[in-house]
Amino acid sequence: MIKEGVQGAAAVAEEDPQAQSKKAQKKQQKEAEKAAKKAEKQAKLAGDQKTEEEDDFAKDRYGVAAMVQSQEKMDRSLVLVKDLSPARADELIWLRARVHTSRAKGKQCFLVLRQQQFNVQALVAVGDRASKQMVKFAANISKESIVDVEASVRKVDQKIESCSQQDVELHIERIFVISQAEARLPLQLEDAVRPEGEGDEEGRATVNQDTRLDNRVIDLRTTTSQAIFRLQSGVCQLFRDTLNKKGFVEIQTPKIISAASEGGANVFTVSYFKTSAYLAQSPQLYKQMCICADFDKVFCVGPVFRAEDSNTHRHLTEFVGLDIEMAFNYHYHEVIDSITDTMVQIFKGLRDNFQTEIQTVNKQFPSEPFKFLEPTLRLEYKEGLAMLREAGVEMGDEEDLSTPNEKLLGRLVKEKYDTDFYVLDKYPLAVRPFYTMPDPNDPKNSNSYDMFMRGEEILSGAQRIHDAQLLTERAMYHQIDLEKIKAYIDSFRFGAPPHGGGGIGLERVCMLYLGLHNVRQTSMFPRDPKRLTP
């Protein structure tokens, strides 16, 4: 090897002696010598390593495990990180977790092992269980790799502040890599959970939202994301539980529909064989048809599509709608009461069962606890307008609330009534869809309502027109093609009970409950006019 190098260089020099000056020749020779020295060193190192490997008494205690292809059914129970407590002290356990961070320090290597939102400190130290090589291997495992670890649980004297399991640490006896992560991560988890503003002060990096969303899989591993989506699951569950108790029936409705329910402006058109169809912007028509079919009280959890080209903090083009529709006896306030009670049950359920999650999110995004009244505050649109006018806002009687006014009203209501959740009733008829029932006392008003959380709309609902004649009139007034909604109008011809309902955006509820600032934070894979992936 060494000889070859020198000869090679010499050969080149001989071949073209005139072209190269003496200086260049000298230089080349020097380089050749250098290369030779390097090769020698490497050979020596390899030799050393070999002897080291031979010396390694712990070599079957660590390594990269074979790919799990379900070769064997191992009789090994894996303990969950969240269950690690002083009660299990001195037990020898197996667990599977991700390497969150690792830090080698001489003969020791500290690892933080993470499982979902829980983590624990682990330690590999040179001793009779682990060799020098094993510590080195542990230190070199890339972040986010998944490892199987056998370790004994030890109590610690001083609480480990940086981990969720503060009272114990793990002394690793075996460590195997189950899935290796690439060494370079597109974003660092610590950067992604840093509270807003704190990064700027300490000169540390924060991850902006687009980078997060581009690498959503990694971003979803952060404690904050884990908490948000566990809470979101809780909202759905509480919604279902509460309504089931009230005697509601869960229904599934088609999302490919032949006509838009609220005028064709903001729906997606899809090609449907030889014709075109639309993506449902709400299950409106179908839940009403179920009412006409004697289901009495129905709800539906499913995707809803809006083709609005708005890039705001609270608009998505696809979101999850929680829709309610119910028949009532004499007054549509029965419906409002039923919906507000459902919301209150959800808020209570979250407050009582998801405190850890709420606090985890609060660490990164501080906000005041969500406040609500029981029974829920109900204001009429007129009263809302009066409050705004008193604050100096100029608005027409039949004008819809603009977003800034909506937020301001939320603030005024919070100041006056100390609640983050309220209902605004009796909207002007002009700003509501055609199937909204007009107010019998004032033809300019309607029996419709919006619900607000922290001053932002989460639900829009109304008493619907259950009379085919009036419905046709209103549709014509709104210049809707009667042919296209024939099936809908026809369903009211054969006896339809008075009914009302509303639709809630799941993402918005989660965002506003937690006091977050962007609906993309509460959508797992958000869709907006500019984002279709991941």
Added chain:
Amino acid sequence: MALRELASLEKYLGLKKPNKYSSRGDKKIPVLQNNNGPPLVGLVTIARHLVKEAKQPELLGEAAEDRAVVHQWLEYRVSKLDGCNKEESRTILKDLDLYLQDKVCMAGNHFTLADVLMYNGIHPLIMDLTFQEKERYMNVTRWFDHIQHRAGIRHHLPPVVVLRNRIYSAKHP
């Protein structure tokens, strides 16, 4: 603008006979043709003259120290406030807010010409503020509300609604 301001100042001071003004240059600097002497030029100069004319010297400050402070704010009005852009206006409001923290009027406890001119100058800035910003510059808003409700001050300028309760908490702006 400045001419209208001087006209309303005249009314406030109770001067019976309105003066005739002209304006000069790109910046429309007001000029008052004085009957017994050379013409007076500039908003502050004319305003001080009017105050003397109306025999209300207390509006320029009673103690020597007050007079200096009044003069300082009159200068501030024409040099800093007039023609400031949006970014500068926020700095001005922030500074003023701090200054007014422990004061009722611009020159401490007594209403002076500085309050009148500062009110006129800051009016367009305040009109532009959102409720949240008005709350952020709470001391300015308080002073402004106080001045705009003083008899005879507001004249042609539209009133600005000021909430008495805080609706945005201090903790999470």
